[in-house]
Amino acid sequence: MSKHDTIVAADVLVTSPGRNFVTLKITTAEGLVGWGDATLNGRELAVASYLRDHVAPLLVGRDPARIEDTWQYLYRGVYWRRGPVTMTAIGAVDLALWDIKGKTTGQPVYQLLGGAVRDRILTYTHATGWDVPQLLDSVDVQRERGFLAVRAQMGVPGLDTVYGVTREGAGYEPAGRGAAPAEEVWDTAAYLRHAPGALAAVRDHVGPDLHLLHDSHHRLTPNEAARLGRALEDVDLFWLEDVTPAENQEVLRHVRRHTTTPLAIGEVFNTVWECQSLITEQLIDYVRTCVTHAGGISSLRRIAALADVWQVKLGPHGPSDVSPVALAASLHVGLATPNFGIQEYMGYEPLVHEVFRHDWSYADGYLHPGDSPGLGVDVDEHLAAQFPYERAYLPVARRRDGSMTDW
Ligand code: GCO
Ligand code: MG
Numbered sequence: 001m002s003k004h005d006t007i008v009a010a011d012v013l014v015t016s017p018g019r020n021f022v023t024l025k026i027t028t029a030e031g032l033v034g035w036g037d038a039t040l041n042g043r044e045l046a047v048a049s050y051l052r053d054h055v056a057p058l059l060v061g062r063d064p065a066r067i068e069d070t071w072q073y074l075y076r077g078v079y080w081r082r083g084p085v086t087m088t089a090i091g092a093v094d095l096a097l098w099d100i101k102g103k104t105t106g107q108p109v110y111q112l113l114g115g116a117v118r119d120r121i122l123t124y125t126h127a128t129g130w131d132v133p134q135l136l137d138s139v140d141v142q143r144e145r146g147f148l149a150v151r152a153q154m155g156v157p158g159l160d161t162v163y164g165v166t167r168e169g170a171g172y173e174p175a176g177r178g179a180a181p182a183e184e185v186w187d188t189a190a191y192l193r194h195a196p197g198a199l200a201a202v203r204d205h206v207g208p209d210l211h212l213l214h215d216s217h218h219r220l221t222p223n224e225a226a227r228l229g230r231a232l233e234d235v236d237l238f239w240l241e242d243v244t245p246a247e248n249q250e251v252l253r254h255v256r257r258h259t260t261t262p263l264a265i266g267e268v269f270n271t272v273w274e275c276q277s278l279i280t281e282q283l284i285d286y287v288r289t290c291v292t293h294a295g296g297i298s299s300l301r302r303i304a305a306l307a308d309v310w311q312v313k314l315g316p317h318g319p320s321d322v323s324p325v326a327l328a329a330s331l332h333v334g335l336a337t338p339n340f341g342i343q344e345y346m347g348y349e350p351l352v353h354e355v356f357r358h359d360w361s362y363a364d365g366y367l368h369p370g371d372s373p374g375l376g377v378d379v380d381e382h383l384a385a386q387f388p389y390e391r392a393y394l395p396v397a398r399r400r401d402g403s404m405t406d407w
Contacts, residue, residue, distance in 0.1 A: 004063040005030045005104065010056035010093075012038070012048045015384035017351040019175060020044045020392055021323040023379055024051055024092040026100060028064050034100035035377055036092030037292045037326035040084055041175055041319075042394045050089045059093065065104070067097040071298045087270035087295045094296025095329045095375065102374030109297070109329070109375055113336035120366035121334040123318075123345040124149035124213055124238070128165045128172045131155060132198050136205045148365035149211035149238060149342060154198045156191050160184075161395070163217045163407065171347070173320060174394055181393035186405050188219060196231040203235045211238035211342075213264075218242045218406040219397075222251035229259025238342070239264040239286055239315065245406050252283040264288050267317035271295060272303045279312050286315035286341050291330045292322055300330075304337045313341030320346045324356035325377045331360050331369035343367055355384050 009027040014020065022044050024036035038047045055074065062070060074090045075081055102109045110116055127142050127150045129135030135154045142150045153164030153172070161184040166172050176182050199214060206212070214237060220228060225243035232240060241264045244251055255263065264286035269275055270293055278284045287307050291300045304314050314337060316330045327345070334340040345367060348356075358377045359370030370376040397407040 007059045007062050007064050010059040012052045014048050014389045016387045016390050017355045018349045022048050024096050026096040032100050032103050034096035035325050036096035037323040038088055038092035039322050040088045041321040046085045047088045050085055064097055064100045082271050084270050088293050091292040091296040094298050098297050099374040106373050108371050109332040110335040116335045117338050120368050121343050123343045123367045125345050126151045128153050130167045132201045146364040151213040152202050156194050158190050175392040177390050177392045182395040184395050184397045186397040199235045213238045215241040216243045218245040222254045225255045226258035229261040232261050249277050256283050264315050275303055279307050279310050282310055286313050288317050290317035292326045297329050300333050308339040313339045315341045318344035320348055324358045328360050328375040328377045331367055355380050
């Protein structure tokens, strides 16, 4: 057997520079360090414990170069496979090992994935406004920042809170710190009465060129989704996201039969198996799996390969609740993957950029992962240690009659 480096430590950092992030640090005998993101919004400590208590002891002594073998070992070896906690933990290990392989070879990860197939990565960010004038202002702010693609979310008359929107017009961040999740009231009929007109007003305002996106956040029935897709045909969306909860995938056939509005689904999926029928039946246009929550670079590449056969593109999740390490990994995949479509970039508070110093950069509507060896992110552990974990939850939603619905 040829001589190889060895993993000597796998440590988990939990830090909260404004919001919680879980980070895996793998160290090798040669002194190399690889970083992985293990953040699962609202259930952070479950993944931290999974890694600390069950995965770290298995990593010590392994060859860090054997990325795929380690992936298979953790996926098949657990027996209780899949699920967000397991797959986020595997994702963090995978990212850290790709980071180490990059540093060992002196190459940015995208080079190890076959090299760049594009020069830069189209990205979209969020615009949010309670009423239409505020929304138009917010879209304009993002256009002035150079964005060529913008997700538009608006309030709904008669409701106090709506996913993706703040009343103050400030940046949108759903997780709230505290003892229990915030409770929101949701009314699908009111949303469906309002959303098509508001999005049409955005299209009128921006003209034909700007890519517009919208997220229904898992809240519609199949028939409501089909009707919304139809109502938005003239708005010419880049995509309509998560129209139904998508656990029941057969219903997407109904939606698809009734609208050609492009559909994006999958930010809550964790493996290729949950994407399989949506891709192979061409029921979606973009698959939204996140590089961390779906098992890392190795796994996202498998999803991309399946999707490519069916002309489905990747449009990975990139909210502020996965760390800049995850965004870096997603960008390396994006640069080297032919059927990459667009990367979400919600952005981070300034402090997050200080804790996670990254080589990736944004300019004129596009992102680039940078050319440092590995993923190109360094974590300031000293600064991170100054922000201890604070319990935080995503909100929950109830219908007007008090029954629970999907947030
Ligand atoms: C998106 C998502 C997020 C999620 C969040 C949950 O499209 O970016 O829907 O806003 O709600 O990541 O933690
Ligand atoms: Mg979404």
